[in-house]
Amino acid sequence: MAMKEIIQKNIQTMKWSAWLGWQMESNWTNPFKFLVYTIARPIASTLILVVMYLIITGGITYTDQFHYIYVSNAFFMYVFWVLFGITWVIHDDREHFQTMKYIYISPSNYFSYMIGRTLSKIIITTFSIFITLAFGVLFLGIPLSLTSVNWPLFLGVMIIGLLSLISFGLALAGVSFLTAKHSGGVNESIAGIFYLFCGVVFPVHILPTWAIAFSKILPITYWLELVRRALGLGVGVDTALASISTETSLIILCVSTIIFTIIAFSIFFLGDRLARSKGLIDMTTAY
């Protein structure tokens, strides 16, 4: 088959699996429910954060610290939903919908199918993040405007960051091939690690030295820092990262994304192979 044809076929697969993902998230029998899930849910979780922050600081929302936490949490939604979403896709397709085996034996590349499903998660999460940021600007005085954003940096950082997230999702998919629905734990722990070590709820510099070192090898740390810099919010709050220039951060993000992607692909294909040899592609909890 010609290269062009192969690429077209894989894009076709991604398109329809993204469509499926979109249907699954948005087709909650009515648009009202959809709005509740994509708007009310992120705003509610953001409000919880705001309240926690207000209790700790005694009611201050206009500081850089607050902006730091607000923006980091908003963008962390990507990490959270992609990581969890992918595992759910595998477990639900396999055990609940019982479609995984049929998708697996189709001529479509399962890898591309997973990328498509991830893309639909990303699109929906983007919507939620937009709503959260808009809420922050309107009601919490987050100083963000279209002109204050460094667009080239923002777009570049988003593309690289999302690539590393997709890779991460695929690595988790590879692991999820081998785990049963209720075994859980893996992705929760990974999301938890990122939450604590990547500068989401608090700046990296307040962590112990060993944890700062660990934090500095995680691409998500650089990604969130660069997003903050691009948006001009909470910049300089994280003294552990402030000394690293934007250029250096970008290089580190790129390199770690490449390394991550290679590892993630290997995990995916290894998981796939193991699942096929152990007979787990159509596993139900009965076995």
Next chain:
Amino acid sequence: MKQSGGDILAIPAIEVKNLNRTFKTKAVKRKSKAEIVKALQDVNITIHQGELFGLLGPNGAGKTTLIKILCTLLLPSSGQAKVLGYDVDKEAHEIRHKINMVSGGETSGYGLLTVRENLWLFSQLYGMPTKIAKKRIDYLLKVMGLEHKKDSKVRTLSTGLRQKANIIRGFMTNPSLIFLDEPTLGLDVNASRLIRDFIKNWVKEKPGRTVLLTTHYMMEADELCDRVAIINDGKVLACDTPANLKKLINQDTTIKLEIRQVQDLSAFEGITGVRSFTHSHNITAGITKLKFILDDDATIADIVTAVPKSGSKIVSVEKTEPTLEDVFVTLVGRSLVNNDI
């Protein structure tokens, strides 16, 4: 493709050589050891293109395991399996364009999507052109009597209708070879009839179309299949046309006997010339049905004389044609399914 038109059909649809598959089952309790289940043992089967081939065997025989290996869901433990000339392990991708699979007795599909949307999704995963996909989906919905449900969400459908939708998904891609794992499992008589007729016609419609179906209903295997492999405990015990399989046991020596108020069935055991003997009770009617497969007619007299010894009276005696069930009983020494004889 390398082959010319004539040669393509000469390649076996399925060629299985010394195929083994084992599973390690997890230890249920800490003390109990992990067990090794031999799901398939030294299986050798060749199925030609154009055949409607049946795997007949009881639950746990290894039928699903064989199908899973052939449709590239599962790897063999050892041995070789080729589908349309391609190795299931190394050339899975080549195989996937040409096959499809449906397993019965499940409720697969995305409940939130409509029947049509589900089918459409799969047509696109198979890269079917829009026009052809629409035409085939509509046609098959009509044939399966599912037209009126095409815009219903799959989760609102009964199990039977979902199974029909699943069957459409399998045939819609126009595979050269389709695997049907217990396609009529759990369906009512009419739905089963419809699906069996559909399968029969589908194979005939175009030369080279091949079906491998599994079943534990011997009538289904008998009625549908050009050839049948009888499988038990992971081993193929016999493989031939239903007619030839029945010839394995002597044509004229299957006897059905109905007796009343039986007290002691042991009177029928150990009669020389009886190859196998099964029975079932109808308690409310007080009638016991016995079925004997005999070496020759002369033994009939011995059986009849055993009736008074068992304390019972004859209600009816009937000489019957052997069935695949009888073949199975003869080969395995027990009944295929635990119901009426």
